[in-house]
Amino acid sequence: MADAQAASADPDIAGETSLHTRQRLDLQDCEDLMRTGSKSFFAASMVLPGRVRAPATALYAFCRLADDTIDLDAHLFGGPLGALQHLQQRLQRIYEGRPSQVPADRALAGVVARFAIPKALLDALLEGFEWDLTARRYDSLEDLHAYGARVAGTVGSMMAIIMGTRNAQAQARACELGVAMQLTNIARDVGEDALAGRLYLPRNWMREAGIDPDAWLLDPSFSPALASVVARLLVAADDLYERAALGIAALPRDCRPAIQAARLVYAEIGREIERAGCDSVSRRACVSTQRKLGLMALALGAAAVSPVRRQAGRDLEPAPLAAIQFLVDAATIDAGGEPAATTGRNARFDERALWAIGLFERIEERNRTNSSFVGAGERRPSALSGWRQ
Template sequence: MSDRPATPDLEACRTLLRGGSLSFHAASLLLPARIRNPATALYAFCRVADDEVDEGADKDAAVERLAHRLDRAYAGQPQNHPVDRAFADMIATHAIPRTLPDALIEGLAWDAAGRRHDTIAEARAYAARVAGAVGAMMTLIMGRRDAESLAAACDLGIAMQFTNIARDVGEDARQGRLYLPLDWLGEAGIDPGDFLGDPRFSPALARVVARLLDEAERFYERAGSGISRLPLDCQPGIQAARMIYRAIGRTLARDGYDSIAARARVSGRRKLGLAALALARTGLPALRLPPLPCAETRFLIDAAAVPVREPIGPGARVIMLIDRLERTDRIIRRPEHPLSNLGSRLSGDFACPP
């Protein structure tokens, strides 16, 4: 799938995503076609899976149907639907272990059961399934199967999911859903039942939302160093996704953490500015070493990673960093590097946050 032109099935997937996954659509424009096509198949399946559980009258039956669709996709006999066919092609082409989409379906099953999270660790376990697993699959699509790259991708998934939770507190509550850690709510003096019965903003709720965004920031930082491990032409798209979602949290912070009255958004102009900044950061080396997997994502990394045969000591890492700095200098001067023609590709005066 990766090197072939878009098929009618992929075009159907693209149309599906164009209607609602605006942040993915914006970031995907910076991905090369060899990555954008399988990524489109992946996100279309995620969208269909989420909608089936979210909108279905019988949520348990919806989860069972999704598991059956996975069975057929992995057997090479996908359901007769463009998304299923494109997804089956993608998992076969990129050797996606079944553990990863199974984890996604498990997270959706938790949603179907109305499961709440007593602690931030439980919230991380949920985010690992519904978002970290997707990040791991994207990393495999981009041709990286080492534990450090996968760990960083899972961290980015957790960060983005925590941003979603913080942004959607009011919308979720009005539908009877609550994803904030219950122990944090208790410490803030917020009764979950009372809050769901009458979702209102308060300084106490602001503190809980701010706390969750602080946790998201920690994972955005952890994920940042992994982007430089990706293929050069993949870095702008992933960096843009990271920056756009991070900007949602910062917009919410500027609004006083009130996600009850309104849903924080990032304007199209700002997204374009962040995309330009993502291009500018392409090829730059990471000064921090990628993190080890957190406990909640380790099962994903264990399922997908191919071990590095020779351990790398501290001295070798320093040499590799110096070499990377020198190579980055040479890379930026190449005609094919995104920065070589940045001026002709982007125009306007973008006000980008630091």
């Protein structure tokens, strides 16, 4: 009561209280969006420490609403490219400190200011959206790296910044983890993408395997030749997962289990694809809840070991992929952002992990008979595992 009276008597205190309340409500709105729009993402976020979970939620909310603006509300802006231009304008306002009166925009503005998130990272993410909208062709693995850098490497970089890591090598590994996950997504979703008229497999690789990419897209089907292309992409992803492992030890201890778990679970999707003969046209690989449980336990144990031992024949600090260098350069500029405290292992990680696994199990049970195929004409959900999953 005394605090309330003091706030009402002092306009400055009242203003600060009002701002704090609005920020709390904005974050709650972002959490509600995540809880209803992406139950898997919501569950995964629960294994992050609270100081990281809140800004990560704000980042998620903006990206999710950006997807919706382009995919669902484009007619309000004269089409998808008009919607993208609208998003670019919203992003500019965020960086000018005058965000649109949308909770997700206000929440992201707070994160941008607090952590000094470089605008180049979010600009690159929106550029990835544009590449989808303009049906960009990917002839080589390097082309695919460039795409993955924009739609997923950017998110890895921003998450590392939020966790308190701007070191160039750690940033490179964070970006490469995002690219690896995107390559896994592409290998897993070959059939879904083809039904929507999209092709992300390197076209040169398909030609080398004796497949005409354009003809195949008109009549997509599985074949041993296509399996060889998918297998080749999984090898490329695995190389990046190995590189990413080198950067996890540079993260704060309480962040390592969640990132290690994400790395292991996504790499396991590749193993599921391989067990199915690399047929991702007629089926969609997924990792069982029981296997996820085992991988999360493995992640917890691995994350407790700080030193990264040199692997035979491997450089501890390989040069970043050429496609992500611009992200690393942007992220490592000393912009005066707030550093995150490096803490010991969070005592509540086990509890949060078990809660998250339980939620994954309930989601999986409800959705077991549902098809996850994306309808024709829809754009690939952006970043990491896709905002809607």
